């Protein structure tokens with residue numbers, strides 16, 4: 001049994017338009033899967049549906065089963081909020097493109113990190129303070145960040161803090177939804193390398209969402225290609241890059257190649 005099994009997942013807008021149509025994939029414990037597609041293809045809706053958080057007014061059908069160690073196996077579609085609350089953060093969690101989605105602008109970073117650590121590990125007092133500092137260190141943030149408000153640190157540091165918060169509940173599956181898209185190119189590479197290392201060190205499963213094939217290729221080995229809400233191709237990343245079958249995947253691969261050779265040219 002997989003950690004995450006998505007079958008025929010369909011999301012409809014209030015006007016009945018299908019935004020996601022019969023999408024299916026699985027993620028085993030500790031495995032990595034990339035979800036790639038252009039803007040509006042349904043990537044974020046997939047992430048939200050897995051978390052049981054579809055936008056208001058949308059109808060979700062099909063099946064999303066989360067089966068994380070130590071937690072009840074749960075059908076997310078149609079599950080009561082009570083059942084989902086126990087799963088969110090622990091079975092699966094999300095890091096979004098914009099770290100301010102996860103961070104409270106009015107609270108210091110240390111206090112925000114302490115909250116999930118207190119809740120999930122029952123820590124108080126100095127052990128809690130030590131755990132906050134360890135969590136910052138794990139994402140390579142200096143101690144002083146604990147006493148800063150989100151607006152007082154850089155975008156890259158905010159994303160590291162958001163990653164630390166996501167990891168505080170020790171999730172079995174990390175969903176990273178364009179986690180580096182809003183960052184400068186050099187910071188992007190650092191955050192990606194950090195995420196890659198943390199997922200390996202903690203043996204987490206990763207669902208990595210991006211419009212950028214080159215970025216997905218750095219952290220995953222299997223991909224699902226989404227276009228207009230349909231999964232048009234899926235499989236091993238190297239097979240897909242080597243022999244893309246769908247015309248849209250061919251476009252993705254050739255534009256990634258063009259970018260690659262332009263960068264090679266620039267380096268010479």
Ligand SMILES: Nc1ncnc2c1ncn2[C@@H]1O[C@H](COP(=O)(O)OP(=O)(O)OP(=O)(O)O)[C@@H](O)[C@H]1O
Pocket residue numbers: 013019037038039040041042043044045046055056211
């Ligand atoms: N809250 C909402 N209300 C109405 N339509 C929405 C809502 N959220 C998403 N959509 C529509 O659903 C479709 C898929 O959106 P989604 O955000 O999943 O795309 P995406 O692939 O994540 O794109 P991006 O890379 O731009 O985030 C789009 O047509 C979008 O306009």
